[in-house]
Amino acid sequence: MQDKTEGKQKPKDQQSGASEKNLVVAGQSVTRTDDPAKVTGGLMYGADYAHEGFLHGKILRSPHPHALIKSIDTKKAEALKGVAAVLTGKDVPGRNGFGAILPDQPVICEDKVRYVGDGVALVAADTEEIAHEALSLIRVEYEVLPAVFDPRDALKPDAPKVHEAGNLLSDNKLRKGDVEKGFLEADIIMERTYQVPFLEHAYLEPDVTLAVPQPDGTMLVEGPMQAPFTVRRNLAAVLGVPVNRVRARQIHMGGGFGGKEDSPIDIGCRAAVLAFHTGRPVRIALEREEVTLQTCKRHPMIMEIKIGARKDGKLLAFEGVIYDEQGAYAGLGPIIPPAGGSHIHSMVMMPGPYEIPHAKVDAYLCYTNHPYGGAMRGFGAPQVHIAHEQMMDELAAELELDPLHIRRINAFRLGSATATGQVLDQSVGLLDTLDACAESFGWEERFGQNEYVDAESCKRRGIGVGMGWYRTSIGTAGDGCGANISVHEDGSVLLYSGITEMGQGAFTVLPQICAEALGVAMEDVRLVKPDTDQVPESGPTVGSRSTTLMGNAIIMAAAQVKSSILEMASEMLRVPAERLEAKDRLVYDRDDTRKSLAFKEVAARCMATGKRLIGQGWWTPPAASLDPETGQGNPYFVYTYSTHMAEVLVDVETGEVEVTDYVAAFDVGKAINPKALEGQIEGGVAMGLGYALMEEVAMVEGIPQNINLQDYLIPTTLDMPDVKPIVLEVENKLGPYGAKGIGEMPNIPATPAILNAITDACGGRVRSLPADPEHVFMAIREAGGPPER
Amino acid sequence: MNALTLSFTLNGNEVSIEISPNTLLVDLLRDNLRLTGTKVGCRDGECGACTVLLDGTPVNSCILPAAKVQGRSVTTIEGLAHENGQLSEIQEAFMHEGAAQCGFCTPGMIMNSTALLEKNPQPDDQEIRESLSGTLCRCTGYRKIVQAVVTAGEMKKSQG
Numbered sequence: 001m002q003d004k005t006e007g008k009q010k011p012k013d014q015q016s017g018a019s020e021k022n023l024v025v026a027g028q029s030v031t032r033t034d035d036p037a038k039v040t041g042g043l044m045y046g047a048d049y050a051h052e053g054f055l056h057g058k059i060l061r062s063p064h065p066h067a068l069i070k071s072i073d074t075k076k077a078e079a080l081k082g083v084a085a086v087l088t089g090k091d092v093p094g095r096n097g098f099g100a101i102l103p104d105q106p107v108i109c110e111d112k113v114r115y116v117g118d119g120v121a122l123v124a125a126d127t128e129e130i131a132h133e134a135l136s137l138i139r140v141e142y143e144v145l146p147a148v149f150d151p152r153d154a155l156k157p158d159a160p161k162v163h164e165a166g167n168l169l170s171d172n173k174l175r176k177g178d179v180e181k182g183f184l185e186a187d188i189i190m191e192r193t194y195q196v197p198f199l200e201h202a203y204l205e206p207d208v209t210l211a212v213p214q215p216d217g218t219m220l221v222e223g224p225m226q227a228p229f230t231v232r233r234n235l236a237a238v239l240g241v242p243v244n245r246v247r248a249r250q251i252h253m254g255g256g257f258g259g260k261e262d263s264p265i266d267i268g269c270r271a272a273v274l275a276f277h278t279g280r281p282v283r284i285a286l287e288r289e290e291v292t293l294q295t296c297k298r299h300p301m302i303m304e305i306k307i308g309a310r311k312d313g314k315l316l317a318f319e320g321v322i323y324d325e326q327g328a329y330a331g332l333g334p335i336i337p338p339a340g341g342s343h344i345h346s347m348v349m350m351p352g353p354y355e356i357p358h359a360k361v362d363a364y365l366c367y368t369n370h371p372y373g374g375a376m377r378g379f380g381a382p383q384v385h386i387a388h389e390q391m392m393d394e395l396a397a398e399l400e401l402d403p404l405h406i407r408r409i410n411a412f413r414l415g416s417a418t419a420t421g422q423v424l425d426q427s428v429g430l431l432d433t434l435d436a437c438a439e440s441f442g443w444e445e446r447f448g449q450n451e452y453v454d455a456e457s458c459k460r461r462g463i464g465v466g467m468g469w470y471r472t473s474i475g476t477a478g479d480g481c482g483a484n485i486s487v488h489e490d491g492s493v494l495l496y497s498g499i500t501e502m503g504q505g506a507f508t509v510l511p512q513i514c515a516e517a518l519g520v521a522m523e524d525v526r527l528v529k530p531d532t533d534q535v536p537e538s539g540p541t542v543g544s545r546s547t548t549l550m551g552n553a554i555i556m557a558a559a560q561v562k563s564s565i566l567e568m569a570s571e572m573l574r575v576p577a578e579r580l581e582a583k584d585r586l587v588y589d590r591d592d593t594r595k596s597l598a599f600k601e602v603a604a605r606c607m608a609t610g611k612r613l614i615g616q617g618w619w620t621p622p623a624a625s626l627d628p629e630t631g632q633g634n635p636y637f638v639y640t641y642s643t644h645m646a647e648v649l650v651d652v653e654t655g656e657v658e659v660t661d662y663v664a665a666f667d668v669g670k671a672i673n674p675k676a677l678e679g680q681i682e683g684g685v686a687m688g689l690g691y692a693l694m695e696e697v698a699m700v701e702g703i704p705q706n707i708n709l710q711d712y713l714i715p716t717t718l719d720m721p722d723v724k725p726i727v728l729e730v731e732n733k734l735g736p737y738g739a740k741g742i743g744e745m746p747n748i749p750a751t752p753a754i755l756n757a758i759t760d761a762c763g764g765r766v767r768s769l770p771a772d773p774e775h776v777f778m779a780i781r782e783a784g785g786p787p788e789r
Numbered sequence: 790m791n792a793l794t795l796s797f798t799l800n801g802n803e804v805s806i807e808i809s810p811n812t813l814l815v816d817l818l819r820d821n822l823r824l825t826g827t828k829v830g831c832r833d834g835e836c837g838a839c840t841v842l843l844d845g846t847p848v849n850s851c852i853l854p855a856a857k858v859q860g861r862s863v864t865t866i867e868g869l870a871h872e873n874g875q876l877s878e879i880q881e882a883f884m885h886e887g888a889a890q891c892g893f894c895t896p897g898m899i900m901n902s903t904a905l906l907e908k909n910p911q912p913d914d915q916e917i918r919e920s921l922s923g924t925l926c927r928c929t930g931y932r933k934i935v936q937a938v939v940t941a942g943e944m945k946k947s948q949g
Contacts, residue, residue, distance in 0.1 A: 011814055019934045029887070037892075038879075039883045039899060040826070040866065040867070040869050040876065040880065041827070042826065043892055044825070045828070047828075169838045202925055203837055204830045204836060204891070204894050204926070206829075206830065252892075254830075254891045254893030255891070255928055429943075487839065502891055503928045504890065505890070676887060678887070679887050682930035683890060683928045683929045683931045684930075686930035687927070708835065709831045709833060709835040709836050714925060715930075716922045717917070717919075717931045717934075717935065718918050718919065720930055720931050722914075722932060
């Protein structure tokens, strides 16, 4: 059994500081706290809870992507035995609208539908079968309207209006330097257009929600959810009650990837409205097909790039246009304080992790009559990376440069200024990832060796590189995260955090940080699961923010308790508190380690004498900024960097692609749990591979065609190469033990690395995804046929 | 429809239960018998999260009529631990390798792996990947899952 992991490596400069300080729990590959329940089938997911006594909620969706509702007849459905409620738009007690950022999606549509996932009536019944039958008895009369399915069409003056205010939801600009001047100085100017389709998250667990009216009038909503506080905020408005009359509790999630930021609001509001009317618990469990039809998707985009460079490869000017398709509702697209949207993130990231003196981006976010765009692992970054990373390769090819060389001379380094004018003043390990990846992959030896595998074969080998960066935190419009800690007289600890577990390992990494910060053992810490009645506001579990923001909040909370512990131990040991250290269940004198006490002994004395043993941490990143006219400022406080390299075999006769080798290097600041972090990398690469080669929600006249997992393909064991992760640690001075975010980064450079490898292998370039056999075959044909032998 | 009396062996125990003839195995397990370790991801027989063993062979319980298990033996994730409560090698290996992330595919993966290891205690990488290709995972990229199967095989071997 050969372990291909390179493990942690030292970057060449910006050596880690705090991250190496004698850590006991943080930095260890601790077994995940939820593993025993997962491997025995004991872990309870939303669908696993007994639902005797629950009503079953179902949503009648529109068959048309754009139509006026002329009438709804619910009489027959209401008369059906076992039906407890049939609701239409007029029945929503408060605001008839929800949304993570802008509440523009009706809980139940009253006058108009804007996509085929729109709900026009809700049913609650004793069984799912009766609820289904009730839906079939509802008669809705529609007047079908002309629809719009392309963001460029949506901007035309005569386009059908999806919303009254017009189809342009957000129009954003980035202006740095003078691009015209840059293009005048350039030896070469190239223009390309890249296009990406809708993507489905395809989390394995279909959405489910339980709305349970409480005796005191509070509404409890439970289910898998990434953003309990956003769910609560929306529910309160929809029910017309104060925020403190709603309680949102997270049940362990079977995958989210950003999708379960929006969808629990959608079904949570609907279940709650049914529960409000019936006074009974209501359960809505979406079927797989409903998940695809109704919930958010990764935004499709059309991306135009004009790039200018010197003949040595140095970038001088970048001009980009993004037509970002929002679909029917705002979802997580636009920027409206206090929430940041994916659209701004796309704009900020579009010029790539490169120093470019002159940059200009125009980004249009447009409503259409398609399903709506939401967060999906990378939040607007994967799309633009597909554009700029292919552009870099196309430029390199035109200049006859090694794709690595052109990246190396332009890549961010310490002190670089981004396209928003942000000076990167710490934790910039991009070039370190390039070097480590190239060395491990053997780029120099392999580059230019693109050949047919043998004289008879129609398979040709190629390699490709993709570089990337990703923010930590929500940024742009503010972020903040709270944690509470209480230590008990026996030394045991409760950690209260609103960060959710969706498989990424937060319920393991956060207790690790807590144990390290207090000086106790991992098993001494019990995490109180996200429940808006119990945990402090923590923000959503998104934006690769959990480890860093919550980690910092935990360390702040721990510091408050620890000061009590050290003061008390100082009295007990008669040693100045400054000389004391708390580590691994002991409090001891650094200068004379024989002088020590058990942590629990000190905690017991604190409790007995009335010393504070609770801590409350609140961490806010440095203020973010972004000028609305120029797109200049510091939108996020730190970034994670990465380089990926892939080898592919392309069958030049069929267009089939096989990824045969893969190395992915990351600068993560500090790996708090290296094994869990590797898991993030390997899984992220799989998602990026799916984006490159097979994934697309195919739309025909606004209707998703491949709505189950038989037709919407995601990578299987046979599609995946043996990914080799490399982890570098360039300390983030603002992170817990030096850490920064990782969750979203791994899938971002994967897609362009594979696309670039395909071109290296077969000569054709797929600029409109996915690079499935048909598209690859056509690209080879456009390139003038397969390369000569 | 007339109720049907179904008798079969479930995780080593004899079970006899009245069901409606159109009941699917997964619903019998999850709703009637409250064994919720077996997951439902698609109800199409595509994702493999509902995999259980029928006389030792992996089947998608979401498309199998429960009536088909009459007189046969069904094993679910809840039935894998040894009699003394100790976890099976593949369960241990999944934890050791960090092969579970969200965990939703884990029961199906473990059931498929169990059947494979029973047939072939030392499978190579390709055999493992082929055996598990019908079980989807969106989190892990499969590398640690494949590694867990290798490790479980080695654990079995070393324990003789």
